[in-house]
Amino acid sequence: MKYVLVSGGVVSGLGKGVTASSIGLILKASGLRVTAIKIDPYFNTDAGTMSPFQHGEVFVLDDGAEVDLDLGNYERFMDIKLTSDNNITSGKIYQFVIDKERRGDYLGKTVQVVPHITDAIQEWIERVAHIPVDGKPGPADVCVIELGGTIGDIESMPFIQALGQFSYRVGSGNFCLVHVSLVPVVNVVGEQKTKPTQHSVRRLRGQGLTPHILACRSTTALDENAKGKLSQFCMIRAENIVTLYDVPNIWHIPLLLRDQKAHEAIFKVLNLNGVAREPSLEEWTCRAEAYDLLHEPVRIALVGKYTDLSDAYLSILKALVHASVDCQKKLFVDWILATNLEDATAKENPDAYKAAWKLLKGADGVLIPGGFGDRGVQGKIIAAKYARENRIPFLGICLGMQIAVVEFTRSVLGVHDANSTEFDPNAKSPVVIFMPEGSKTHMGGTMRLGSRRTFFQTKDCKSAKLYGCKGFIDERHRHRYEVNPDFVVRLENAGLSFTGKDETGKRMEIVELPNHPYFIGVQFHPEFKSRPGKPSPLFLGLIAAACGQLDTVLQHTSNLDSCGLSKAVGTDVSTIKAYNKKAVMKPAYRPEYVYGSLNGYHF
Numbered sequence: 001m002k003y004v005l006v007s008g009g010v011v012s013g014l015g016k017g018v019t020a021s022s023i024g025l026i027l028k029a030s031g032l033r034v035t036a037i038k039i040d041p042y043f044n045t046d047a048g049t050m051s052p053f054q055h056g057e058v059f060v061l062d063d064g065a066e067v068d069l070d071l072g073n074y075e076r077f078m079d080i081k082l083t084s085d086n087n088i089t090s091g092k093i094y095q096f097v098i099d100k101e102r103r104g105d106y107l108g109k110t111v112q113v114v115p116h117i118t119d120a121i122q123e124w125i126e127r128v129a130h131i132p133v134d135g136k137p138g139p140a141d142v143c144v145i146e147l148g149g150t151i152g153d154i155e156s157m158p159f160i161q162a163l164g165q166f167s168y169r170v171g172s173g174n175f176c177l178v179h180v181s182l183v184p185v186v187n188v189v190g191e192q193k194t195k196p197t198q199h200s201v202r203r204l205r206g207q208g209l210t211p212h213i214l215a216c217r218s219t220t221a222l223d224e225n226a227k228g229k230l231s232q233f234c235m236i237r238a239e240n241i242v243t244l245y246d247v248p249n250i251w252h253i254p255l256l257l258r259d260q261k262a263h264e265a266i267f268k269v270l271n272l273n274g275v276a277r278e279p280s281l282e283e284w285t286c287r288a289e290a291y292d293l294l295h296e297p298v299r300i301a302l303v304g305k306y307t308d309l310s311d312a313y314l315s316i317l318k319a320l321v322h323a324s325v326d327c328q329k330k331l332f333v334d335w336i337l338a339t340n341l342e343d344a345t346a347k348e349n350p351d352a353y354k355a356a357w358k359l360l361k362g363a364d365g366v367l368i369p370g371g372f373g374d375r376g377v378q379g380k381i382i383a384a385k386y387a388r389e390n391r392i393p394f395l396g397i398c399l400g401m402q403i404a405v406v407e408f409t410r411s412v413l414g415v416h417d418a419n420s421t422e423f424d425p426n427a428k429s430p431v432v433i434f435m436p437e438g439s440k441t442h443m444g445g446t447m448r449l450g451s452r453r454t455f456f457q458t459k460d461c462k463s464a465k466l467y468g469c470k471g472f473i474d475e476r477h478r479h480r481y482e483v484n485p486d487f488v489v490r491l492e493n494a495g496l497s498f499t500g501k502d503e504t505g506k507r508m509e510i511v512e513l514p515n516h517p518y519f520i521g522v523q524f525h526p527e528f529k530s531r532p533g534k535p536s537p538l539f540l541g542l543i544a545a546a547c548g549q550l551d552t553v554l555q556h557t558s559n560l561d562s563c564g565l566s567k568a569v570g571t572d573v574s575t576i577k578a579y580n581k582k583a584v585m586k587p588a589y590r591p592e593y594v595y596g597s598l599n600g601y602h603f
């Protein structure tokens with residue numbers, strides 16, 4: 001097993017996650033099997049309790065782990081499926097050591113950070129690195145480890161100490177450290193400043209870690225002078241210094257690394273010459289270029305709660321991008337704060353109200369993502385009603401599905417007091433209820449989490465066709481509430497179809513309005529399994545419906561026996577190549593508000 005550690009210096013938010021994912025991708029494209037570990041030095045055991053406002057979305061894995069969003073990037077770039085243990089936190093490590101101490105396993109010794117915490121970290125890394133994550137038996141060839149935070153943080157000290165020991169333990173030739181740092185341009189002359197990077201490398205060395213490769217974030221490529229200085233003062237060969245300069249979209253980062261021969265530097269450090277080949281990234285390159293050339297717009301209104309922070313809906317945005325690139329459309333996401341659609345806002349802040357409604361009315365499709373708590377629920381109900389009545393393509397995810405069902409029950413069944421017991425525990429007509437898999441009395445640990453199976457009730461519905469008419473699908477969940485089975489017959493009689501259910505038939509997984517161009521709600525989160533080139537079927541359906549291509553997509557997908565969607569619209573390499581040739585627009589930076597900014601990269 002070979003290890004590539006990615007650390008960060010100078011400031012946070014440099015894009016370590018994207019760099020780690022991109023390294024994984026080029027190694028995989030070189031014929032190696034890869035896995036990934038994210039180290040988060042915080043004390044939360046997992047990301048489940050952390051606010052999306054502070055930390056961005058909580059990513060959910062197949063095994064139900066609630067983890068840092070970087071694991072989502074690893075899964076998407078490397079096309080792997082990680083486990084709970086691939087996200088190490090201080091909380092997990094300390095808990096492990098304290099539990100061991102309570103059992104008396106340390107035989108009376110004084111339990112200390114060194115060696116007990118540091119040993120636990122090393123054992124954890126070694127154990128987890130050997131778990132297969134690409135569906136094939138046996139361990140991967142290379143494990144990419146990302147150390148969260150910035151060198152110098154107090155929290156990360158035990159990890160740095162452990163990783164220093166670890167590099168020694170696995171031996172040279174098996175450990176490669178890539179240090180991601182910042183080279184700012186501070187004065188009017190535009191000089192690239194190397195001092196912050198020099199300091200951070202010195203600090204790294206002082207703590208026992210020797211960087212092999214420097215990946216410098218800067219606005220433009222490093223000039224020779226800056227590179228020379230870095231090489232001299234950091235004692236790193238010039239060919240091992242790469243620049244991660246600004247690119248139009250993050251799919252270019254692996255290409256940037258490849259073009260600067262980062263893979264060759266890694267192969268050399270890890271003695272992989274002769275084992276790994278030149279990375280073949282033809283398909284990836286096509287897609288990255290196609291992404292820049294898209295110009296016909298598709299506008300999706302995202303009606304949510306955390307609209308100030310695009311990272312809070314990262315996987316949703318990614319899934320929308322994957323689907324739009326497939327449909328050869330340029331995605332515009334119009335963020336609508338749900339409360340701004342409510343009548344109360346019309347009085348308190350008429351401008352915000354008008355602006356929100358203008359966006360909703362201008363949208364080609366509406367998406368209501370997952371969420372918790374009752375803020376903005378009324379606004380989301382209004383948005384679902386608008387989409388239903390005006391035949392605008394609609395996708396409701398988790399809370400979004402529950403909202404759509406509450407709205408339908410109120411407006412179509414005429415049950416005006418219908419509600420979810422999440423928002424009104426004493427609701428007279430509880431159409432969405434607390435349906436935990438475990439205890440009904442304890443909230444802690446009652447979330448239905450991770451991969452669960454959904455069985456299609458008919459092949460003759462849009463969702464089954466989009467998924468390639470398979471009998472069942474496995475998607476990831478994260479919720480406590482569900483549609484009340486007692487309402488299902490009445491709702492179905494009124495025209496709402498429950499086209500996907502769990503194996504007991506009691507849990508409603510997919511709801512559709514057959515007479516609507518595209519109105520689908522799902523209890524699961526399809527966004528977590530979307531990949532570049534393999535968009536989530538339901539996102540593809542939404543975008544295709546929003547730009548008038550749904551029939552074409554359905555014709556293709558309904559004949560597939562798996563979700564091999566690649567030929568559905570145009571994501572196969574030859575079609576994209578043809579598109580790239582035809583496209584007349586020059587690559588351009590997208591407006592920030594459309595793509596947000598992920599860890600310093602525009603996406």
Ligand code: GLN
Pocket residue numbers: 369370371372373397398399400422478479480481482
């Ligand atoms: N709050 C809802 C529930 O717990 C929806 C959760 C979600 O959207 N992830 O069921």
